[in-house]
Amino acid sequence: MKIVILGAGQVGASVAESLVSEENDITIVDTDAARLAYLQDRLDLRTVLGNAAWPSVLREAGTEDADLLIAVTQSDQSNLVACKVAKSVFNVPTRIARLRAADFLESEELLSADNFAVDFALCPEEIVTDYIAKLVAFPEALQVVEFAGGRVCLVAVRAYEGGLLVGKPIRAMREHLPPGLEARIPAIFRRGQPVSPDGGTVIEHGDEVFILAATELIRPALRELRRMQQPVRRLMIAGGGNIGLRVARRLQERYEVKVIEHSPARAEQLASALGNALVLAGDATDEDLLEQENIAEMDMFLALTNDDEDNIMAATLAKRLGCKRVVALINRRAYADMVQGGPIDIGLSPAQVSIGVLLARVRRGDVVGVHSLRRGAAEALELVAHGDAKTSKVIGRAIGAIDWPSGVIAAAIVRRIDEPQIVGFTDQGTRITRYGEVVIAHHDTVIEPGDHVIIFCVKKKLVRKVEKLFQVGFGFI
Structure with a gap:
């Protein structure tokens, strides 16, 4: 498949890395020459330097015979114009656009073939918000994903010493589950390496275990592997940017939410937008502030600023001060791999x-x-x-x-x-x-x-x- 990707940021680079390994013909377009050179050195793809919304740049990228255009630049306007040009000038069969503004996302007419011609609109911030909401609902989980419209749930957990299945073969799970409850362990990762599980595979302390069941049955199945944590009631969010605001809005009705925002002006905006959350102007890496706001009594701390280092520092500090579970938003995947499993419970890569x-x-x-x-x-x-x-x-x-x-x-x-x-x-x-x-x-x-x-x-x-x-x-x- 011939694919043109517009935007070499975190999302564009992650998409390119995933698709180029599957023998696709990939061209990536961006205005950042250094970023393009970095990707070209690492991946088998072609790069084009220029404005992704210009027809001449799209032509140079080979859009006239592309099967798919993925517009994931930082600009909604550029992504929309690129999709329109790809349809009207080059007749690209399928066009995907990354959009942030609700005005665009909520208007099917604007995205229709007669207007901006977007076949599918992607909003990473909303996807990340959904994902974080699932992690809050399953505080013991490393990862939570759903299938078939939420009918089936797959949860990754760390097996702990003393769990009912630890030290026993997988087939023993049937002895503990209630009648009529079925679950499956499709994969185990032990010290970072996959283990192909069968009924005789013995689960060890520290294993990363993926367990799958019907959504309404997943919690009883999880009890076989982990000591269930108390449900989240109080949580603190560091960072009131696009993702922090979305997460606070989603969770403020069900949980006690505190938001720490570094910018006083932004904190005022958040206070107006969030009716049921407490907004604090301050630095999430300030130990005194965290202690004053009773970080030790928080069930979960979410570091969601735009700075990886700040998120790592804030989450590490929150854990040291007694917060039960901490999550850090980390754009650099190498950072996420490095910190997860230490003081930070989950390193979350938005692109992934x-x-x-x-x-x-x-x-x-x-x-x-x-x-x-x-x-x-x-x-x-x-x-x-x-x-x-x-x-x-x-x-x-x-x-x-x-x-x-x-x-x-x-x-x-x-x-x-x-x-x-x-x-x-x-x-x-x-x-x-x-x-x-x-x-x-x-x-x-x-x-x-x-x-x-x-x-x-x-x-x-x-x-x-x-x-x-x-x-x-x-x-x-």
């Missing part, structure tokens, strides 16, 4: 969090969901099985009979996704309804047409093989 939504639009076959795991080292996919036993390599076959590449695990299936299923009742006796039947995959589980199959790839390079496996052929048998 948001890239999955974009990759789902790029993948071949009917891929409806992509999640980057372990900061890009692994991926989880949600694919729809199409065709029949004659045209598909997976339909009508048992999981154990399919020739999966080594390192690929079929973890679960969501079947009849449009049909309501009763999954429980409230205390008042009201039915709790979810759409789709969740089937935890076993070796004898047979894939049916229309199934949403959730696949775990311990290495990103395996994704291409999985996509080919799900492509419909002409008379396969």
